[in-house]
Amino acid sequence: MEPTYDCVIVANGRFPSAPLPLEELRKATALIVCDGAICKIHEAGLEPLAVIGDLDSIPPELHNLYAEKIHSSADQETNDLTKAVRFVRQAGFRRPLILGATGLREDHTLGNISLLIEYAELFDRIEMLSDYGLFTPLLHSATLTSNPGQQISLFSLHPGGEITTQGLRWEVTARQFTNWWQGTLNQALGAEFTLTLDQGAQVVVYRALVDFK
Template sequence: MKGQRKEPACFIVGAGSFDGFLTEPQEGDLVIAADGGYAYLKRLGREPDVLMGDFDSLKEIPQRELIRHSPIKDDTDMALAVAYARERGFRSFYLYGGLGGRLDHTLANLQLMTMLSREKLQCHMVGEGNVITAITEEKICFPKSAAGMISVFCAGEEALGVTERGLKYTLSQARLTCERALGVSNEFTGEESWIEVRKGTLILLWGAENGLEGGRKDAER
C-alpha cells in the first residue's frame, strides 16, 4: 500500500521518533529538517535541503542552508516549515517525527494537518508506528493488502455523511462528533475498503506497516 505521488512533495522531519521514510524523496521534492529533526536525518544517512528552527535542541549546528527563527514565536517549527514550503508551491506534505514526545506539539501537529486538509492540501504524519492523515469532503481508499486496525475521528464539532465500507464495522451516512469516538479501533478485513465524509473533516490513523493509502478523491454530492 505504497500510494502513488503525482506531484512534488515536501518532507519535513521533526524531533520525534520514526523508523524511516514510507515513500522515498524524489527529484523535485523538498526535504526540511525542523530543528532537532536533523539528528534523525543523520541517522538515516540523509542531508536536508533546508534546516530551519530556533535550534534550541541542537548541540551542533551543521553548515547547511539555515533559516533561523526566534525561540519566542507563535508557531511550532513544524508549522513554520510547512509555511516555508507552501510559499514555494508545495501542496503535498509528509511530516515525520511529529508524533510522540511532547504532547502539546503532537496536538499542534494534528491541528496543522487538519488545517491543510481543509485547504485541500494533502498531509501525512508518520511516527510511533502509525500513519495519520485527514480528509475533508473526500473519499479515501485502501487495497486488499491493508491489515490491522484503523481508527477514524471527527476533527471539529461534527462530520456528516460518513460512510465506511469493507471494514469489520461499517457505517452509512453517519454523523460523527468530537464528543464520541464512534470510529475508533475498526479493522481491515482483507477486502478493498474505503471511507468517505461528505461534510466536515476526519482524522484517520492506521499502522505504518501498511504504508500509505491507495488513493483518494472528492466525496460524492
C-alpha cells in the first residue's frame, strides 16, 4: 500500500484475521476504537488512544477500565465510525486506515463503504482494509499500485462525471457509471493503474488482497 498511516480506526464489524490487516493493527501508533470494538481490542492486548461512540455496546467493566479514554457522543444522526473519523480529524491525523468496518451485518458494510466518499475530502488519504481487500476513495485523478492480475473493482456511488482508466484489462473510456456493478470485476495488468476522473466523478476503488503486497 502507498501510504504510511498515522492512525488506525477499528470499527465493530468483523475483527481482522488476515495477515495484512493484523500487521497494520499491531504496528498502529494511534488506535481509535469504535464503541463495542473495544472488547476485541482488549482481548487482543492492544491499547487504544481513544474509544468513541454512544457507548451502548461497552460492558461496564471495560467502561470503567477505559473511562479516561472514552469520548461519548449521543448523536443519532451519525454512526460510531463517523464519530471516530471526526475525532481523528479534530485530533490532527491526516492518513487514517479503517479496519473492522465490513463483515457481519451487510447494511453496516454497505453504509460504511459509501461513507468513504464523504470522508475523503477530510484527509490527505483515507482507506478501508478488510481481510479480503483495500477500499480507496478518489475525488480526483490518481495512479494506484497493483500487481499483475490483481482483481480491481470501481464503484461510482454518486454518478456524475466520466471515468477513464489506463492499466486495466478492460479499459474504461470516458464512461459514467450509473450502477454499482458496472465497474466491478476488472483486473490490473501491471504494477500500477491510473484513473482519470472528469469533474464531478467520484469513485471507490477496491483492490483484492490476493497477491497484494
